[in-house]
Amino acid sequence: MFGFVVRRLLSSFVVILLASFVVFIIFYLGPSNPAEPVCQAAGGRCTDERREAIEKNMGLDKPVLEAYATFMKGVVAGREVTVGSTAYPCDAPCLGISYATGLPVYEELKKRIVPTVLIAIMGSLVYLVLGVVIGVFAAARRGTMGDRMLVSGSLIVSSVPYYLVCLLAWIYLTQQTSIFPATGYFPITENPFTTIKGLFLPALVLGIATAPTYARFTRGQMVETLGDDYIRTAKAKGLNGRGVMMKHALRAAIVPIVTIFGLDFGALLGGTIFTEFIFDIDGMGRWGLFALRSPLDLPVITATVLVGAFFIVFSNLIVDLVYGFLDPRVRLG
Amino acid sequence: MTTPMGTEVLDGFEEEPEKPRGKKAKELTGRSPTRIAFERLRKDKVAIVCAFFLLLLVLIALFAPVITKAFGVYKDLDDPNAPTPSEMTAGDGYPLFGPPFEPFTWDHPLGIEPQTGYDNLALLVYGLRTSLEVAFLATLVATIVGVSLGLVAGYAQGWVDSVLSFIIDFFLSFPFVLGALALAPIMVSRFGGSSESLSKAQFFALIGVLVFFGWMGLARLIRGQVLSLREREFIQAARVIGVPTRAILFKELLPNLVAPIVVAVSLALPGFVAAEAGLSFLGIGLSEGTSLGKTINSARNYYDSYPLYLFVPVATVMILVVALNLLGDSVRDAFDPKTRR
Numbered sequence: 001m002f003g004f005v006v007r008r009l010l011s012s013f014v015v016i017l018l019a020s021f022v023v024f025i026i027f028y029l030g031p032s033n034p035a036e037p038v039c040q041a042a043g044g045r046c047t048d049e050r051r052e053a054i055e056k057n058m059g060l061d062k063p064v065l066e067a068y069a070t071f072m073k074g075v076v077a078g079r080e081v082t083v084g085s086t087a088y089p090c091d092a093p094c095l096g097i098s099y100a101t102g103l104p105v106y107e108e109l110k111k112r113i114v115p116t117v118l119i120a121i122m123g124s125l126v127y128l129v130l131g132v133v134i135g136v137f138a139a140a141r142r143g144t145m146g147d148r149m150l151v152s153g154s155l156i157v158s159s160v161p162y163y164l165v166c167l168l169a170w171i172y173l174t175q176q177t178s179i180f181p182a183t184g185y186f187p188i189t190e191n192p193f194t195t196i197k198g199l200f201l202p203a204l205v206l207g208i209a210t211a212p213t214y215a216r217f218t219r220g221q222m223v224e225t226l227g228d229d230y231i232r233t234a235k236a237k238g239l240n241g242r243g244v245m246m247k248h249a250l251r252a253a254i255v256p257i258v259t260i261f262g263l264d265f266g267a268l269l270g271g272t273i274f275t276e277f278i279f280d281i282d283g284m285g286r287w288g289l290f291a292l293r294s295p296l297d298l299p300v301i302t303a304t305v306l307v308g309a310f311f312i313v314f315s316n317l318i319v320d321l322v323y324g325f326l327d328p329r330v331r332l333g
Numbered sequence: 334m335t336t337p338m339g340t341e342v343l344d345g346f347e348e349e350p351e352k353p354r355g356k357k358a359k360e361l362t363g364r365s366p367t368r369i370a371f372e373r374l375r376k377d378k379v380a381i382v383c384a385f386f387l388l389l390l391v392l393i394a395l396f397a398p399v400i401t402k403a404f405g406v407y408k409d410l411d412d413p414n415a416p417t418p419s420e421m422t423a424g425d426g427y428p429l430f431g432p433p434f435e436p437f438t439w440d441h442p443l444g445i446e447p448q449t450g451y452d453n454l455a456l457l458v459y460g461l462r463t464s465l466e467v468a469f470l471a472t473l474v475a476t477i478v479g480v481s482l483g484l485v486a487g488y489a490q491g492w493v494d495s496v497l498s499f500i501i502d503f504f505l506s507f508p509f510v511l512g513a514l515a516l517a518p519i520m521v522s523r524f525g526g527s528s529e530s531l532s533k534a535q536f537f538a539l540i541g542v543l544v545f546f547g548w549m550g551l552a553r554l555i556r557g558q559v560l561s562l563r564e565r566e567f568i569q570a571a572r573v574i575g576v577p578t579r580a581i582l583f584k585e586l587l588p589n590l591v592a593p594i595v596v597a598v599s600l601a602l603p604g605f606v607a608a609e610a611g612l613s614f615l616g617i618g619l620s621e622g623t624s625l626g627k628t629i630n631s632a633r634n635y636y637d638s639y640p641l642y643l644f645v646p647v648a649t650v651m652i653l654v655v656a657l658n659l660l661g662d663s664v665r666d667a668f669d670p671k672t673r674r
Contacts, residue, residue, distance in 0.1 A: 159658035161607040308508030
């Protein structure tokens with residue numbers, strides 16, 4: 001077990017490191033000239049000399065590996081970043097300085113990650129509970145009219161692109177009627193109640209749009225488990241139906257559901273971008289999207305991609321570790 | 334070909350025991366798993382309805398130039414005959430003809446886009462065209478990449494498999510939307526000199542991004558299939574009699590992977606259509622040229638004053654993606670030997 005955890009931790013670390021390197025290379029070599037946006041952001045005319053000076057400041061004249069080493073050193077120990085003609089102090093973990101605001105990316109990230117995480121947690125709670133409950137009900141009444149309606153209904157709902165559901169919800173539930181309070185992010189430090197209120201509808205939409213997928217998956221797992229011998233044994237020895245359903249069948253069926261849930265949750269943390277964009281919530285996804293506007297804010301985009309990748313790898317790791325506890329049959333070598 | 338189909342072959346026997354021997358044998362060899370699946374699909378009502386809608390949309394996209402010509406509308410205002418924006422829109426940006434303020438006119442059946450003065454019908458048919466072009470090309474390339482890497486990884490084993498599997502897992506750890514967001518401006522700043530080359534660059538960048546994040550699932554699936562197929566007798570036999578590896582991969586293994594590939598493709602297509610429209614909706618797909626997602630984004634705030642402008646592209650994307658998804662689901666059921674019917 002200990003060996004497995006260590007190996008898994010190490011490989012996750014390697015993946016993150018490699019991902020950061022790839023992302024860094026993409027932004028270092030990718031654009032025709034990374035100095036260009038900085039030069040334009042500084043205002044005034046962008047002459048060749050100025051561009052060259054900026055390139056030198058940004059370390060673009062150095063080889064890739066050296067620049068990457070500087071970047072990573074900044075993440076671990078902090079460094080001083082020069083953007084344009086000004087030098088900014090950037091404490092560890094330094095992800096660079098935003099070209100648009102001149103503030104350390106990490107500070108801005110800290111603020112924006114809160115709404116994203118909140119939406120992800122609230123939304124995924126909704127779809128996990130709703131999906132599992134519907135799935136268990138459908139499996140218990142397998143083959144009946146209700147089951148068939150649930151299955152085909154959930155298939156259709158999950159076929160509709162998520163952003164269209166989101167857009168229609170935004171139009172009908174916040175703009176044309178006032179059933180739901182205005183959406184948006186209000187800092188949680190000031191009034192947690194308003195924060196929850198502002199994020200309630202986005203999370204609900206996310207949950208309801210994703211729930212059918214979970215309902216179908218849960219139903220499939222439950223139907224499979226309910227066919228097992230030990231369920232028949234439990235019923236034969238006279239346990240009541242609900243006890244068999246919850247304690248015996250769901251306990252076994254929940255393992256793959258948790259696996260999928262963990263992976264989805266990680267992906268969600270890196271990208272509730274459509275929700276944030278449509279409902280106008282100042283979260284990480286929207287921040288990254290708006291960094292594309294002129295001037296192109298490369299450090300911000302790098303940071304969002306890296307954080308997103310980190311969440312996915314991290315959730316993979318957690319799922320792998322939790323798996324062994326949830327399913328006693330799994331032997332971790 | 335030694336296709337493992339077992340019980341399915343026997344169906345032919347039971348259905349038509351009366352027929353003469355020669356014909357019966359022909360019937361037996363003719364029913365491949367793929368054909369059985371297509372026969373099942375033909376009986377599936379949902380699949381037929383979806384296929385009909387899709388055919389309609391594909392035809393509209395294919396004949397986009399004919400349709401726009403028939404209605405006398407123009408795709409872009411660069412056309413020398415096309416009217417200028419000021420001829421089409423009033424000072425407040427709303428169109429001078431057709432909805433929402435003027436009565437319906439056959440000159441512009443779906444109205445005119447506010448501000449720009451483009452015709453909505455032209456935007457729709459050409460947007461549909463873009464969607465389908467991008468989705469088909471992305472699916473094609475992603476399938477080729479996914480299948481070849483999956484085949485190689487599954488068959489090679491050893492370090493080649495380890496490296497390829499690591500690459501697959503590595504790609505899976507990139508967040509898709511954020512990745513697309515990051516790659517889009519880079520591609521554009523690299524290749525976008527003039528407006529002409531910019532729209533081409535964006536088109537291929539978009540397909541590139543979709544392929545970049547879309548091939549891993551299929552590669553994984555194919556690898557898993559190959560891992561079990563390669564231990565089968567017919568593969569071992571082929572190896573023993575010295576069939577070259579390439580022939581084993583493409584002549585022996587690939588035909589046995591048709592079902593999972595067809596299923597994966599039919600489920601990938603709606604994903605790519607939705608992704609293309611979604612990225613354009615966020616403004617990171619095609620900023621030049623027409624796209625349904627782009628129209629939805631610019632129409633977003635007209636939900637009240639000019640609903641037609643917003644809801645026609647929304648409904649089109651919805652019908653297209655839902656029909657593709659339901660059809661994909663039917664295809665999966667048809668190819669799944671475990672489905673009871």
